[in-house]
Amino acid sequence: MIKLKEKIEAGAVKALKELYALDVETVELQQTRKDFEGDLTIVVFPYLRASKKGPEQTANDLGEFLVGSIDEISTFNVVKGFLNLVISDAVWASQLAEIGNTPNYGIQPEGDETILVEYSSPNTNKPLHLGHVRNNLLGYSVAELLKAAGKKVKKVQIINDRGIHICKSMLAWQKFGEGETPQSSGMKGDKLVGKYYVEFDKAYKKEIEELISQGKEEKAAKDEAPMIVEARQMLKKWEDGDAEVVALWEKMNGWVYEGFEKTYKNLGVDFDKYYYESNTYLLGKKVVEEGLAKGVFEKDPDGSVWIDLTAEGLDRKILLRSDGTSVYMTQDIGTAIQRSEDFELDGMIYTVGNEQDYHFKVLFIIMEKLGYDWAKNLYHLSYGMVDLPSGKMKSREGTVVDADDLMQEMEDTAKAISEELGKTEGMTEDEKATLYHMVGMGALKYFMLKVDPKKRMMFNPEESVDFQGNTGPFIQYTHARIKSLLRRGNAEGIWPAEGTPKYTELQPSERELVKLLAQFPEIITTAADEHSPAVVANYVYEVVKAYNALYQQLPIMTDDNKEAIIFRLNLSSSTAEVVKTGMRILGIDVPERM
């Protein structure tokens, strides 16, 4: 398809030159809109000056020239200034054959470029919630998308395992935990630690209130409450390497990691390498010292280190506190450099919420100033918040949608619907469980990935996620339906068939579908360039809709013409392949039956 497009574009350039002595670099070809006859359209308005003729006449001239010089174009029609070219059915038929013969159709062979994709990167004091789900699905999917576009990809995350917030859960556990463990309580490790994080907050608040009632200012109360004072002492001990504190920290973090692993596995995401802030922040400090020596950064009289970005239209940003301790930015610098030492990377993608747009803008400038050649290929995959109908999610108000609960609910819904529709007859318990998980997760993932990453999105837990229309299950269902047909064709011994079927006059719905399938490789490339799984999601939906229209209109197994049956089964098979590949990029599995 790309080749054909290029051929026609070249033909049009030549036509303009010969007809009107006009030199243009390229001629823009676009898909003909559905309401008009034709496949590809050239808009001739830009060439009227050179042709010195009206739009219709110009389009006619061009059309005749192209029909005469390019075999694949059978006819053309002109509507106002739009030249619609009709590609012959034989070309579409051979396109389909080519698609069917291409292994891994749509996937580009792996090139040399290596890209790191960072995603997830949670705090280790709270369980994962809806916002993390969006992050994980996006990050994973963009990684898959880049792979499909021929990049070498490494999936990584940075675990925020250092800082006062960790000490809060640790302290509360010490005080109130009475030795409770995931084993003794039966709680998932991350949930258990999260529980103590909340406990801390409760106790801390109570102390603040008491202090205020004793006449303290609110600010002083917050600063002097025994809980926070103790937490700070604990952080200090941790930084000094106090054996007892470090042991507790390791134990509780271990619980959290175990809990997270379960959630990741359920979500179907994975990582090639984990980074821990507790390991990289020191490297960051070192690099800042070096940058200081190079003159990239500057030191204030109090000893704090800054970068001045006023020339770039930004502010001055702190990199080291006056006491020499590191900040968020320092750690990110260290992490980035650590990664470039671990991998020969050409670029990096950070999947982080849009509240950190500014942070990454600054980080990227810093990396460039420090002189790393990969710095120009850093990209912040910035996504909008997930809102609930009640507004923002707030852990303090208990309006958080927990990731594990959410996934469970999706599976339960999938189960209820499947049973209601009576789709599970003759399936083993294992098969049913696999299907419910696949469909539930399909609904959730598609729901989150079909919208443009940078937009805020609404999630209404009351209404739950749809299973009809533009949804994951709808797409999965179509795939299962195709597979059922192919199984039947196979059982009847008519498919797969040798050679290309003698079927040259396509029905409109068939032509429509082949056209769509032919666009798949281009879609992958665009989606990867834009870092947008949504482009793939919406494309797959288009394909599936076109297939269902055909399925309803035309008999597939029961046509009188055997060649037509084979052609349609080939078409069905290629559709299933494209759907499967597209959905795989979204991290969604498709079932053989449902």
Place this chain on the structure above:
RNA sequence: GGUCGCGUAGCUCAGCUGGAUAGAGCAUCUGCCUUCUAAGCAGACGGUCCUAGGUUCGAAUCCUAGCGCGAUCACCA
């Protein structure tokens, strides 16, 4: 206040590197299961593409200003 992002049907969203009559799904209504899976298909209803200017043969799309929503401007992460 400065900066960044978003604003399209009742709701959730496509379309945005300028092109023809602005598209889907949900919701509401009407048809289609004695023929391949009705989680489906066909149709109806539903729009000041936030507003005002500008550029252009042509603007939902680009530019400017304004309005609305959000984020961010910490020696927090």
